[in-house]
Amino acid sequence: MFMSRQPVLESCLLQRLHVRTRYRMLSRFTSPPAQLQVLPSVTRCWGARVYSCLGPRRSFAPPPSSPLTPFLPARSISSRVKYPTLTMLSPPRSPCPKSKVLVLGSGNFGSCLADHLGDSEHQVYLWSRKQEFVDYFNAHHRNPDYLKDHEFSGNIHAVGPDIPDADFIKDMDVILFAIPTQALRENLIKLRPNLILDRQPLLIFVNKGIETDTQALTLEIIADTCGPEIATRATFISGPSFAKEIVRRQPTSVSVASLDESQAQRATEIFHQPWFRCYTGGDPIGLELAGALKNVYAIAAGMADGLGFESNTRAAIITRGLAEMTRIGTAYGASPLTFLGLAGVGDLFMTCSSPTSRNYTVGYRLGKGEKLEDIIATLGSVAEGVTTAKGLKKIIDELGVEAAIATGIYEVLYEGKAVNDNVHELMARPPSRELDLPQTSGGGHAGRLLAKLGRQT
Template sequence: MTLSPDKSRVVIFGAGNFGSCLADHLGDSDHDVYMWSRDASIVEHFNKFHRNPQFLKEHAFSENIKAIGPDLPTADFLSEMDVLLFAIPTQGLRCNLKLLRPRLDENKLPLLIFVNKGIEMGTNALTLEIIADTCGEHIARAATFISGPSFAKEIVRRRPTSVSVASFTISEAEKATQVFHQPWFRCYTGGDPIGLELAGALKNVYALAAGMSDGLGYENNTRAMMITRGLAEMTCIGTAFGAEPLTFLGLAGVGDLFLTCSSPTSRNYTVGYRLGQGESLETIIDTLGSVAEGVSTAKAVKNIIEELDVKAPIATSIYNVLYEGKDVRTAVSDLMAMPPSRELELPPKAGGPKWRLVKKVGLE
């Protein structure tokens, strides 16, 4: 039984694992859902059989979903939509927003929701900054972000799930909550989209570390250490950036970190595990079959760490393994050989990048 929210017309950009599962969730919540894919074969197959031929293949999707694409929706079509949800990889977001921006009606903007997790390579930009650059400050201020421990295969099976929903405009976060909230899918609102974004991106890097640890044959003590020290580093980086420290103790922080670091079904954990087993990164990426955001995010995180002048030895070691050819076992040994230090210590100066971003979205 649903909570009977107002029926919405929703376009989901992206027909991967997460986009598909959210389409199913919203369709089963009695919304009219249009799932866009750049792959014409997926569109044709989905509309004929109501199954995704590439992701969640065994699941029969809600009849309230229609696949569209490969062309982007027209301005007339978008003008009839209540919600635009973006579930495409961060690295492809900027180009798609540039194409979509002229098709949005300034006087009738839909609710914009973003569920991608990552940092743009080359610019080190969060999604919020990409939105500001491509769509303008007023759209960025109203943009809403959803993150938390939420594996797609469990969402489509209606297993109890909770997520964080954040926006600079709380009323927009509340609207998104009303669209998504169901007895099997609880939403908690917040006003720190920067922290939520950073948590969602950073946890993928530490999932690589947890996977490497398991791949090397280390056991529970080591995994627990990696998760806990990963959380400490995430909080330190986020606080130095200007995020709220408590955000990292929520669903988008420790919740998603724990899930991603402790499940073999996590793509980022899997990449780390296979690296720990001795496979090359090139081989892993070629055979993974889907995107592991942590691999690209590790580059941007390295740049952010250097800009903020904070210590994040695990994240730095992951970068060294991925991009400088450092041996995984040597990286772990070097981490363990570091001198003793304080367990928890937030940076004395914080907020430079945040205030630049706040200015860009017109909230100074």
């Protein structure tokens, strides 16, 4: 997945002796994991390399279907079970330079990324608006609400419940926002007076959604609340990246984009590790749209699975969903290429095909006949696709692009359309050309947004 297998095998043959010698040198490592002992030698070597590259985790429970399962220790999710430290065989890239990072939002993704950065020896402050969270986290180094079985990096200190003040912020090198899109504006309004422009930390955003009332992307929310200078330098990370897999150091790759690519490069330097690859780009608008829209198609895919449809249907939803989101994105003024990247098809494929996805789960439960209010009330975590579908509908209407799947999901969620009728209506449409990109003039919505930022299209 993250490297071609042939070079891996070749380099493993060269490294095999080296790795084994180093195993013997490790006094704390008494015997290799059982899985590595029973595998054929070349495979064992590859396994040893992957295992050493991924390093130890305090929590680890590879799913039975994982392709890496044979190479990874059958570690209990309980952190009471300790495994030998193998990071020294392939240590994390040392962060250059070591940074002070404030993570806003202590849900699944905020706490997961705080852990990732803490493991890279950055000094991390994890903000929560709840005092109970702050007290519990600092006492136990665990998140009481999400990723509950994971023991978090010792380099994280929880802060809150008030938003950090100007004195605190001026010491930060990075502020990472992992707050759901609908709550971002209110938090940026609170934070803005504490940001000093000439000592502006790197601002990174990982939320995937569209603001319902305004149809604004995050870039526009930042421009509205903090001004064009801050928005232009804002950096966005998106891509197939389930929090619970990142904390287990499963190989993960993401897209990182900013209008100021030097900022995207800075973010990459902070996040990139052998188990977490970052690919930089300069189309934050496309990256944001891709991340937000894939959640709507994940609801559609889950709904089809919930109704009992199988592989043909899911493949059609993923492929037609990609065509649709590329069409919407292009009409908006984003680059169609961005939708072929990790933030586009990568994340679309993952969330449309995994019950780990909350958006897929919303769709699945709708397909099984549950009511939306009941699903939201019991999901326990945000599913951004539900609110995004509403903002997206207005964008689709304004752009005048054909987007039958997204429109159907909007009608199911907000107009009471039955899920079965939705499928029948989608299938009963007359035949059409498969792939067409809309013509854009004047840069579309992106042109207006960039003009707001003082940028020419």
